[in-house]
Amino acid sequence: MKGRTAAFAVAAGLLAASPALADQGCAGVRAANSSRLVVQVAGVRPAVGEVAITVYPDDKRRFLAKGGKLARQRVRAAASVRACFWLPQGSYAVAVYHDRDGDRDFDRTLVGLPAEGFGFSNDPETKTGLPSLSAVRFRVGPGERLAPIQMKYLR
Template sequence: MVRGLRVSGLLLAVMGLTWSSSVRASLNGNLSVEIDGVKNKQGQVCVSIFASSQGFPSNRDRIVQKQCTKITETPVKVSFNNLKAGNYAVAVIHDRNNDLTLNRNNLGMPTEGFGFSRNPEVRTSAPKFGDAAFLIAGPNTNIQIQLKYF
């Protein structure tokens, strides 16, 4: 009898692990990003998603997903699908010359528009991941980013 209970308990534990894994796997969501404040329709807007502080906001090797889209109307809307539940931060640039880079002047100041999720204040450097991070925990997440220009 004791052996039968142990086997049943083990079976339930294995089934529980399988169930919770399948639930976690189905917790993928979609992200809609609305970008306001675009100064003109020249070039494109590039949106990069990061899943950790490593490389945020400019290391291209650490980007989870990226999309560039031509500016045809404002606000610009970009959607991403099938993101795993978790914390993310988004960096956006208004890439006026289509070179996929945030161009800067001789002093290192951006000459193109930029923005981040949660719209943190930017003074002398880019925000930390934690200042821009938001949670994807459901089927649809919507965020708005206000571009800044210097």
């Protein structure tokens, strides 16, 4: 019985020390060549519903396309929210929206304008339409990369 207890204690210690388990708040799998992307979204109002934070690869065919995402996290809405992702080093884009009603769909008005808050990495101008991938692309190098985004509301 002592042998089983000792083996269980060792196994529990190894699991507790596992980097994958220590980083459960981050989407993706931590690997030797992974970097940590932290997305910080500010200006969320009101603090109801959730904020969807989506990471896209450096591929204009996949940017904002159905099924084009690499990873997504949904976090409870607050004035400022954070999400993190383990990613290989490379170039990416991030899009966010404030899903106030929790329907997991980006709502639009009758004329097609955004009815919910939204934002992109690099905070590009969006008055004339959606930004290009080149306007929102950023590089994730070794270590940790912070991507601040300001939520925008049209009304």
